[in-house]
Amino acid sequence: MSRPQSLLPLSREPSTRLLPWIIGVMVYLAVLIFAAALLLANIAANWDREMSAGFTVQIPPAAGDAPEALEARVAAVVKTLKEAAGVGEVAVVSPEVTALALEPWLGPNIEAHDLPLPRVVEVHFADRATVDMAALIAKLEEAAPGTVVDNHEFWRNQIVSLVGGLETLATVAIALIGFTAMAAVIFTTRSSVAIQRDVIEVLHLIGATDDYVAHEFQRQAFWISLSGSASGTVLAVATLYLLGQLAGNLDTALMPDLSLGAWQSVLLWAVPLLACLIATMTARRTVLAALRRMP
Amino acid sequence: MSRPQSLLPLSREPSTRLLPWIIGVMVYLAVLIFAAALLLANIAANWDREMSAGFTVQIPPAAGDAPEALEARVAAVVKTLKEAAGVGEVAVVSPEVTALALEPWLGPNIEAHDLPLPRVVEVHFADRATVDMAALIAKLEEAAPGTVVDNHEFWRNQIVSLVGGLETLATVAIALIGFTAMAAVIFTTRSSVAIQRDVIEVLHLIGATDDYVAHEFQRQAFWISLSGSASGTVLAVATLYLLGQLAGNLDTALMPDLSLGAWQSVLLWAVPLLACLIATMTARRTVLAALRRMP
Amino acid sequence: MVRFENVGMRYGAGPEVLSDVTFALKPGSFHFVTGPSGAGKSSLLKLMYLAHRPSRGFVTLFDRDVTRVPRGDLPELRRRIGVVFQDFRLVQHLSAFDNVALPMRVAGSREEVIRKHVTELLTWVGLKDHLHARPPTLSGGQQQRVAIARAVIAHPKLLLADEPTGNVDDTIAVRLLYLFEELNRMGTTVVIATHNRSIISRFSHPIMRLREGGLVEIKQSAAE
C-alpha cells in the first residue's frame, strides 16, 4: 500500500541539489591538478635521472695539434675517468657522431676528419654518491689541460626549482579545493539541518535517537557526494585523455612522456573516494553537533 | 524605535551563506585562468614576432674551397636576397660571431679563420606577406649551391599549435567556470525562493508587486556576489604576484616576460564585475520566474 | 462587493471542493461562514482573497470579474483586502511589529505613520509587551492576534478571517470580534469562517453554512 517515503529528503531540497555540482567541480579540479602534479613529478624525475646519470667531457684540439696528440689526451682523460671512484661506463664518441651533432651549425657537407673537432667522452655514473666532481674535474684538467666538463648542474637546478615551485602550487591548490569542498559540505549540511530543523525536532521529540537522525543525513550525503565526485572524476579523466591526444599531436621530442604509472592511476582514483568519505563524515558530524544542541 | 528588518534575509539563510564562497572560488579560478590565457597569448605573440621577423641563411664552405670563393658565394646570396621582394635588412654575421656561437661545441680555443666555418646571413623581412619563400629558396640555391635556409617554420608551427591548444583549454575552462557559477547562482536563488516561499507568498497576497519582491532578492544577490568576487579577485591577484616572484627567481632567459599590459589588466578586472552583474541579473530573473508561477 | 455565480473550485486535478456556490455580499455586510471541517470554508475564502481562481463560474470582487483582471492589477486589488489566515502565515524572522507593518510598507506608507498605527493596534490586542518578539517566541494566541492585527492595519475594504479565534479564550475572542464590528461600522465588509458556536450565537450576523463543498443555507442570524 504505502511505501515509507524518505524521511529527510536531502536531495529534494533545492539548496542541496547544488551540492553534487559543487563536489563534482571540486573533484574535477582536484583530480586534474593532482594528475598534473604527478606528471610533473614524473617529468622531473625523468630529467633528473637522465641528467644525473652522468656527464660529458669535451677535449678540444689545441691549435696546431697533431691528431695523435689529441688521441693521447683523450686516452689520458679516459684513463683518469676509469680510475675515479663511482664512475661506470666511459664511452668515447666518434668524431663522425660529433660532426653529425654539429651539422645544423656547420652544414651537411663537412668531412669529420677535415675539421679539428673536439672529442667528446660520455660518462655514466656507477654510483652517483661516491663521485667527487670537483676533484675529478681537477684531475681531468691535470691529465688533459683545456678539458671541459659539462655536468648539466646549472640546468638541473633551474628545472628542479621550477618543478618544485609548480608542485608547491599544486599542493596549495589541492588543499584549497579540499578545504572549499569540505566547507561546501559543512555549509550545505548545516543549511539542510537548519531547513529541516522542524522535522528533526519532531523526530527528536517523538523519541528518535541521534543516531537514527544522523544516519538519514549521512546516507544521503554519501549518495550525493558519490554522484558528484564520480561525474567529476569521469570528466577529469576525459579531459586528461583529450590533453594527452593534444600533446600527442605535437612533436614527441618537444613533450616528455605524459602518462601515469598504474600505481599513480590508483592514487588518482582515491581522490573521489576520499571526497566521498569526507563528505559523509562531515554530514554526520554536522548533524550530530546540531542535535546535541537540542534539549 | 524599530528599524525595519530585512524582509528577505538572503544572506542569513544558511544555504546562501555558501554563495559568496562559490562565487569567490569561481572568480578566483576564472581570473587565474584568464590571466594565464592572456600571458600565453603575449608569449606566443612575442615568439611569433621574433620568429617571423626574418630567417637565417647558411652558406657552408665546399671542401677545399678558397676563402675567396666562399666570400663570392656570400656576396651572391646577399645580392639575391636584396633583390627579392619584401626582404628588408640583410646582415652578414662575421666569422668571429659564428665561432662564438659554436664555442660550446668546439671548445674555447679555436681561431675562427682556422676553421672552415659556414657563413651566416641574417635576414629581416620588410613585408612578410610579399615574400615568396619557396621561390627565394630556389633562387638562393641557384646563386650559391648548398645554401641552407632556416626559417624556423617547424618550430613556429609547433609552438603555435601548443599555444593554440592551451588557449582553447583556457577558454573551455573559463566557460565551464562561468557556467558553474551561473548554475550556482540560479540554484541558490531558486533554493532561497523555495525556502522563503512562505514569505514571498504572504507578500504577494498582501499586495506587493513582483518588482518589490524581486528587488529585495536582487539587491542582496548583488552584495553577496560583490563580496565573493572581490575576495576571489584579490586572492587571484595575490597568487599571480607570488607566481611572478617565483618566476623571477628563475633565470630570465628560461622564462619569457610574465607581465600583462595595462589594457589586459583592465580586462582582468572586468571578470569580477561581469560575475557580479550575471549573479544579480540571474537572481532577478529567477525570482520573477518563480513569482509568475504564483496566481 | 463580492459576488459568486455558480462557482466551482478544484485543487489541481483533484475533485471539486466547492461546487455551484452562488451568493452576493453587499458592501458593509458582516457574515459568518460555518460548516464541518473540510467543508470548504478556507477554500471559499481563498477565492475571495485571490489566492486561487475558480475552475468554473464567476467571481466578482469590487465590481470586477477576477478571472479577467490582468496580472498587473492584482496587487492593487489585494491591498484592499485584509486576510487572517487559518495558519497565521507570519514571517518568522520579523518581529510582531514588522509583521503588522508589512501591509503599510508594501503600500508605501511613511515610517512615522506606520510606527504610530502599529504600536496602537498591537497595544489594543494586548501585545504591548511583545512588540519586538518574533512569532516563534510568542504563544499560539499571541501569534493569532498578530495575524489579526496585520489583516486590519491597512483598513481594508474587505476583511476575511479564517478561524481567527481558535487559539484564544472567549474573553479575547469577544474583544477581537468587537474590533471586526468596529471596522465593519466604518464600512469594511467582513467575512469570518469559524467553528466557534458561542461566538456565532453571541453576535447576530448572517450565517453562511457550507457542507461538502456546497452552500446549504444563508441564515439571517443565529438568533432566528
Place this chain on the structure above:
Amino acid sequence: MVRFENVGMRYGAGPEVLSDVTFALKPGSFHFVTGPSGAGKSSLLKLMYLAHRPSRGFVTLFDRDVTRVPRGDLPELRRRIGVVFQDFRLVQHLSAFDNVALPMRVAGSREEVIRKHVTELLTWVGLKDHLHARPPTLSGGQQQRVAIARAVIAHPKLLLADEPTGNVDDTIAVRLLYLFEELNRMGTTVVIATHNRSIISRFSHPIMRLREGGLVEIKQSAAE
C-alpha cells in the same frame, strides 16, 4: 506519574514564564489545563514532553528526575509520551499516513502492523479518504486530526494535547475527546490544554488553571 515541585521556567535570558508551579498527577488521571492566552499552558506542557528543562525546581516523570536523566535515556522516555502540538508540527513532505506512522517507525515496529494500525486510526478520525494527502493539501481541522492520530498511535503512557480542538467543530471535538477518554481508560495519563469552555464543561475532569505563569487553582471538575 508527573510531579512538579516549585518549578520555574524561562526562555533564554527572558523573564520567568512559569514560577513556583507545584502539583502531582496520578497515573491514569485526566486533567484539563486552562487559562488566558500567554498564561504558560504550552510552556507547562513543554516541560512535560522534555522539550525544555526547568530553570529551577524539580520535574519528575515516570519516577525519574528529568534534570538528571542522561541524554542517551531521553529517547526511550520520550517514546512513552504522545504529544499534540498547538501548531501540529506535521512533516510537510510526508503523507498523513507516514506522519502518523512516524512514532511506530522510530520505535522499530513492523510495516504490516504499522499499516493496519495507522489505517484504522485515520479512518476513525474521519480521514479515510486522505491517507495519502500531504499536510499542505489538508484543511486546518484535517491537519489537527492527523496530529492527534500521531500522538496516540503508539499508545503512550502520557498523552499531552495542546489546544487539540481549535480547528474542528464541536461534533468532531467531542469525538476526539472520547478517543482520549478511551485511552485514559486503558491506563494513559492525559493532560489537555484548551480554551474551549464547552468541551471543559461537557467532560467532568479536574481543571488546572494558570494565570501569568502561576498555577492558581486545581478544581476537581467544571461541574463543581
